[in-house]
Amino acid sequence: MDKEILIQYCEMKEEIKDLRRRIRELDKFLANPPIVADVVKGTRRDGTLGPIKITGIPNPEYNRKAGARERYRRLLEIKEAELLELTCQAEEYIEGLDKAELRIMFRLYFIDGCSYPETARRMNDLFPKRMVKYTDENIKKRIQRFF
Numbered sequence: 001m002d003k004e005i006l007i008q009y010c011e012m013k014e015e016i017k018d019l020r021r022r023i024r025e026l027d028k029f030l031a032n033p034p035i036v037a038d039v040v041k042g043t044r045r046d047g048t049l050g051p052i053k054i055t056g057i058p059n060p061e062y063n064r065k066a067g068a069r070e071r072y073r074r075l076l077e078i079k080e081a082e083l084l085e086l087t088c089q090a091e092e093y094i095e096g097l098d099k100a101e102l103r104i105m106f107r108l109y110f111i112d113g114c115s116y117p118e119t120a121r122r123m124n125d126l127f128p129k130r131m132v133k134y135t136d137e138n139i140k141k142r143i144q145r146f147f
Helices: 003-031 059-095 100-111 116-126 136-146
Strands: 036-043 049-056
Touching (some): 100 136
Antiparallel strands (some): 036 049
């Protein structure tokens, strides 16, 4: 196992976020579909000839987006199962590291998705008596040097 698992894990998390965003957008569209209107010439109910306004929801577009939402939901379920497997692999990889400090750093950065500054802040919270404080550059360099 190598860093590819950690990279793949981070990418999979972003892909799932994207799928959820797409589903939210489709849900929003399907909850309030656009109403289209058109004016045609014809006979009204009272028997007179003239323009008639027709309004409604465009069925082909609505059905297409409802189908897309269902496909995204099925895909999301599959991706979440894959992510669970990748999470286990990433955790096993991190547990295989020698130093506890690196394990904590990797969990914060890769598993929890913290940025370098956030990781540094949380590491400083965990190790308040450390002489040299953690910085975002320090964290970044340690992760780069490991790989």
